[in-house]
Amino acid sequence: xxxxxxxxxxxxxxxxxxxxxxxxxxxxxxxxxxxxxxxxxxxxxxxxxxxxxxxxxxxxxxxxxxxxxxxxxxxxxxxxxxxxxxxxxxxxxxxxxxxxxxxxxxxxxxxxxxxxxxxxxxxxxxxxxxxxxxxxxxxxxxxxxxxxxxxxxxxxxxxxxxxxxxxxxxxxxxxxxxxxxxxxxxxxxxxxxxxxxxxxxxxxxxxxxxxxxxxxxxxxxxxxxxxxxxxxxxxxxxxxxxxxxxxxxxxxxxxxxxxxxxxxxxxxxxxxxxxxxxxxxxxxxxxxxxxxxxxxxxxxxxxxxxxxxx
Amino acid sequence: xxxxxxxxxxxxxxxxxxxxxxxxxxxxxxxxxxxxxxxxxxxxxxxxxxxxxxxxxxxxxxxxxxxxxxxxxxxxxxxxxxxxxxxxxxxxxxxxxxxxxxxxxxxxxxxxxxxxxxxxxxxxxxxxxxxxxxxxxxxxxxxxxxxxxxxxxxxxxxxxxxxxxxxxxxxxxxxxxxxxxxxxxxxxxxxxxxxxxxxxxxxxxxxxxxxxxxxxxxxxxxxxxxxxxxxxxxxxxxxxxxxxxxxxxxxxxxxxxxxxxxxxxxxxxxxxxxxxxxxxxxxxxxxxxxxxxxxxxxxxxxxxxxxxxxxxxxxxxxxxxxxxxxxxxxxxxxxxxxxxxxxxxxxxxxxxxxxxxxxxxxxxxxxxxxxxxxxxxxxxxxxxxxxxxxxxxxxxxxxxxxxxxxxxxxxxxxxxxxxxxxxxxxxxxxxxxxxxxxxxxxxxxxxxxxxxxxxxxxxxxxxxxxxxxxxxxxxxxxxxxxxxxxxxxxxxxxxxxxxxxxxxxxxxxxxxxxxxxxxxxxxxxxxxxxxxxxxxxxxxxxxxxxxxxxxxxxxxxxxxxxxxxxxxxxxxxxxxxxxxxxxxxxxxxxxxxxxxxxxxxxxx
Numbered sequence: 001x002x003x004x005x006x007x008x009x010x011x012x013x014x015x016x017x018x019x020x021x022x023x024x025x026x027x028x029x030x031x032x033x034x035x036x037x038x039x040x041x042x043x044x045x046x047x048x049x050x051x052x053x054x055x056x057x058x059x060x061x062x063x064x065x066x067x068x069x070x071x072x073x074x075x076x077x078x079x080x081x082x083x084x085x086x087x088x089x090x091x092x093x094x095x096x097x098x099x100x101x102x103x104x105x106x107x108x109x110x111x112x113x114x115x116x117x118x119x120x121x122x123x124x125x126x127x128x129x130x131x132x133x134x135x136x137x138x139x140x141x142x143x144x145x146x147x148x149x150x151x152x153x154x155x156x157x158x159x160x161x162x163x164x165x166x167x168x169x170x171x172x173x174x175x176x177x178x179x180x181x182x183x184x185x186x187x188x189x190x191x192x193x194x195x196x197x198x199x200x201x202x203x204x205x206x207x208x209x210x211x212x213x214x215x216x217x218x219x220x221x222x223x224x225x226x227x228x229x230x231x232x233x234x235x236x237x238x239x240x241x242x243x244x245x246x247x248x249x250x251x252x253x254x255x256x257x258x259x260x261x262x263x264x265x266x267x268x269x270x271x272x273x274x275x276x277x278x279x280x281x282x283x284x285x286x287x288x289x290x291x292x293x294x295x296x297x298x299x300x301x302x303x304x305x306x307x308x309x310x
Numbered sequence: 311x312x313x314x315x316x317x318x319x320x321x322x323x324x325x326x327x328x329x330x331x332x333x334x335x336x337x338x339x340x341x342x343x344x345x346x347x348x349x350x351x352x353x354x355x356x357x358x359x360x361x362x363x364x365x366x367x368x369x370x371x372x373x374x375x376x377x378x379x380x381x382x383x384x385x386x387x388x389x390x391x392x393x394x395x396x397x398x399x400x401x402x403x404x405x406x407x408x409x410x411x412x413x414x415x416x417x418x419x420x421x422x423x424x425x426x427x428x429x430x431x432x433x434x435x436x437x438x439x440x441x442x443x444x445x446x447x448x449x450x451x452x453x454x455x456x457x458x459x460x461x462x463x464x465x466x467x468x469x470x471x472x473x474x475x476x477x478x479x480x481x482x483x484x485x486x487x488x489x490x491x492x493x494x495x496x497x498x499x500x501x502x503x504x505x506x507x508x509x510x511x512x513x514x515x516x517x518x519x520x521x522x523x524x525x526x527x528x529x530x531x532x533x534x535x536x537x538x539x540x541x542x543x544x545x546x547x548x549x550x551x552x553x554x555x556x557x558x559x560x561x562x563x564x565x566x567x568x569x570x571x572x573x574x575x576x577x578x579x580x581x582x583x584x585x586x587x588x589x590x591x592x593x594x595x596x597x598x599x600x601x602x603x604x605x606x607x608x609x610x611x612x613x614x615x616x617x618x619x620x621x622x623x624x625x626x627x628x629x630x631x632x633x634x635x636x637x638x639x640x641x642x643x644x645x646x647x648x649x650x651x652x653x654x655x656x657x658x659x660x661x662x663x664x665x666x667x668x669x670x671x672x673x674x675x676x677x678x679x680x681x682x683x684x685x686x687x688x689x690x691x692x693x694x695x696x697x698x699x700x701x702x703x704x705x706x707x708x709x710x711x712x713x714x715x716x717x718x719x720x721x722x723x724x725x726x727x728x729x730x731x732x733x734x735x736x737x738x739x740x741x742x743x744x745x746x747x748x749x750x751x752x753x754x755x756x757x758x759x760x761x762x763x764x765x766x767x768x769x770x771x772x773x774x775x776x777x778x779x780x781x782x783x784x785x786x787x788x789x790x791x792x793x794x795x796x797x798x799x800x801x802x803x804x805x806x807x808x809x810x811x812x813x814x815x816x817x818x819x820x821x822x823x824x825x826x827x828x829x830x831x832x833x834x835x836x837x838x839x840x841x842x843x844x845x846x847x848x849x850x851x852x853x854x855x856x857x858x859x860x861x862x863x864x865x866x867x868x869x870x871x872x873x874x875x876x877x878x879x880x881x882x883x884x885x886x887x888x889x890x891x892x893x894x895x896x897x898x899x900x901x902x903x904x905x906x907x908x909x910x911x912x913x914x
Contacts, residue, residue, distance in 0.1 A: 030786060055498070086414055087575065088559070098576065160623045168623040169616060170609075255612045258620060260577040267612045268411045268576055272423075273784050 082276035091280035101261035112185030121196025144190030152183035240296035244289030398908035406629035434544035473547035657699030661828035675870035751797035
């Protein structure tokens with residue numbers, strides 16, 4: 001187990017380094033000079049070129065790419081992701097101040113995916129071959145293929161503008177998270193539904209289920225107590241993997257629902273060409289993704305011993 | 311005949327495009343989707359151009375939209391005033407603010423971003439104010455004197471003005487601020503630095519007595535008084551600056567009608583009425599004392615269509631800077647009132663790079679100017695909400711020379727004739743050629759103006775000019791433009807300024823490669839004219855100075871360095887219970903003054 005843990009840990013670290021190189025070089029490959037741009041927002045009589053050069057030097061943008069990267073990594077390891085040009089405060093502080101809003105949304109989305117996905121999956125499996133099954137499968141297909149930002153707009157149109165049940169924007173109260181989390185969670189719910197269904201079908205064929213039925217156990221008990229317990233493992237791991245995706249999806253969802261969080265900060269940072277902040281947030285989201293994968297791997301190994309030795 | 315067919319197909323395309331956009335707008339689809347993608351691509355245009363929007367001066371106001379008649383600078387004269395004075399107090403205004411990114415700094419004297427001014431206007435007050443007719447009236451300064459050589463400006467402050475922290479505004483405090491603004495150490499990138507002419511014409515600030523200070527110039531600066539009315543140079547509390555140091559931009563303390571209650575980064579800024587405020591200019595506001603509103607919440611929306619949705623859902627009372635497609639939809643909503651304002655200043659125009667072949671030839675530029683149907687362009691892309699422009703200035707700009715409008719128009723036959731006379735013959739694929747060289751142009755633009763670019767591309771093709779569109783964003787766009795990689799590109803149109811000196815910002819040769827001179831025009835005679843205008847001594851609205859700028863306009867427009875396209879407007883909407891007639895506006899900006907605004911609770 002320890003061996004496996006270390007192996008997975010190393011590969012996670014390698015992926016993280018890869019991501020840091022990618023995000024760093026991506027920001028550098030973008031055409032244009034961030035300092036020039038910063039000053040260009042003012043009127044014609046801006047600062048003289050020497051001033052711009054001085055600023056560039058202060059920010060370290062005049063150094064070769066490799067040195068800039070090494071400095072960045074060294075600082076990052078120390079927990080310093082640099083200072084945001086626009087907000088004039090440490091990137092880590094900005095991330096820390098906003099991460100809970102995004103987490104909130106991602107977790108709410110995850111809950112929706114879990115509840116919706118599991119119940120629909122069980123329903124489809126239980127009613128296999130009937131119209132209920134087909135309908136559920138069609139609905140889940142819609143769910144996972146529909147762009148969630150489009151769904152978000154439709155939800156706002158129906159539930160905010162027409163029916164007036166939920167607010168269209170903002171955060172803070174419980175009813176403000178309903179629409180965004182639903183929009184965000186539906187894609188994952190579609191995936192989970194299909195996974196739960198196939199996993200359930202497999203388990204329902206097992207002999208112990210037949211035995212249970214033969215003993216005269218009620219069908220609902222068979223489904224929940226005997227079948228679901230075993231069938232839920234693959235969907236659960238999938239749910240873990242979905243968490244990273246949901247964090248990323250929160251970026252767009254936050255924009256559409258005008259919510260606070262890492263997503264809006266990231267959009268702001270891109271708009272204001274705040275390179276350090278963009279890098280920091282991308283790295284952070286990637287790290288969450290890698291971490292949730294890692295945890296899932298660990299859990300899986302813990303639940304299913306065969307994996308450890310594979 | 312061939313051209314006619316093209317025009318026909320264009321018309322039908324236009325129709326269907328419009329239909330499509332309308333439908334999309336109704337669904338609310340187009341912008342949230344496109345918008346969020348655009349946002350991610352870097353909406354350069356919007357970050358750089360906030361000075362743009364509106365004002366009013368309904369000269370060319372023929373857009374046929376139901377407009378609340380008067381959104382004037384001086385709201386007092388037409389205030390509806392159907393509620394007794396006392397009942398107007400109270401309430402919170404939820405406002406969808408102009409900017410689509412978080413505020414950069416709430417300290418106007420060191421800010422580098424222009425959207426910050428939204429907050430800056432409420433937190434601060436100006437030394438002098440300007441009313442229509444370009445007349446200056448007292449603000450924080452009760453009187454002022456300009457020396458005959460235009461090198462000394464002496465201001466006498468009112469003696470009853472206090473900052474939000476209770477400290478007194480006196481000459482020492484003013485000097486503290488001017489010294490801070492004109493020092494690169496304390497003000498590295500602030501707009502105020504160049505506004506005051508620091509590093510160029512600014513000499514220094516001296517305290518004369520407790521409430522009198524004098525600003526000295528090293529050279530005359532005709533537009534200096536215009537700068538003194540801006541909130542960018544408004545006084546900040548020296549005590550608070552010393553106390554907060556580096557963090558002052560988050561904790562600004564001014565003398566304006568509102569003070570900062572809280573700034574939730576990336577989300578909203580909440581302002582609260584300043585109880586002691588008592589120095590509003592009576593020439594501009596009916597209410598010169600404490601504002602009627604208790605609070606103004608400035609909410610930030612990245613996606614402009616979401617802002618419209620929030621208004622419709624009743625989560626905002628007033629939303630500024632909406633998209634034309636949303637405005638079209640909101641106009642049909644009986645509950646919501648739409649406000650469309652003309653802008654004063656400049657048109658949106660194309661800059662032609664005269665340093666790059668073939669736009670180096672005046673015939674090619676003239677052909678471009680006459681090939682674009684601006685009526686069709688504004689109708690199909692902006693639903694007729696923007697207005698065609700045939701001059702770089704709006705007609706109400708001082709020194710406007712209307713005779714130059716005749717240089718522009720829509721006449722493809724004229725374009726074709728000009729090109730043929732210059733030896734450009736139609737080639738096999740419809741694109742003109744001359745001695746083996748094809749008449750093809752590179753048009754560099756940002757994502758937001760892409761529909762405009764595509765429209766122009768189609769129209770130029772009709773006269774045999776090929777256009778390749780290249781979209782870039784943010785810093786990349788700027789770099790390409792500064793390097794002159796384009797043949798044509800979007801100019802710095804839409805900048806509002808109160809004086810034709812604004813031309814200097816995009817045509818003076820000293821700006822080539824460093825600032826926004828995308829025409830790459832390098833004409834010493836033109837430079838000289840603009841410098842003479844800037845350093846003019848005497849009445850800055852005199853016929854002598856006007857002649858300088860009329861000559862400059864002709865020197866820019868006659869060789870077709872730029873091609874005017876359309877005049878932009880600002881689009882706003884609000885619920886009827888917001889007393890919109892009482893919103894004051896900066897005569898040359900889109901920013902609101904809340905002094906007279908009140909909420910009619912009985913109509914809510």
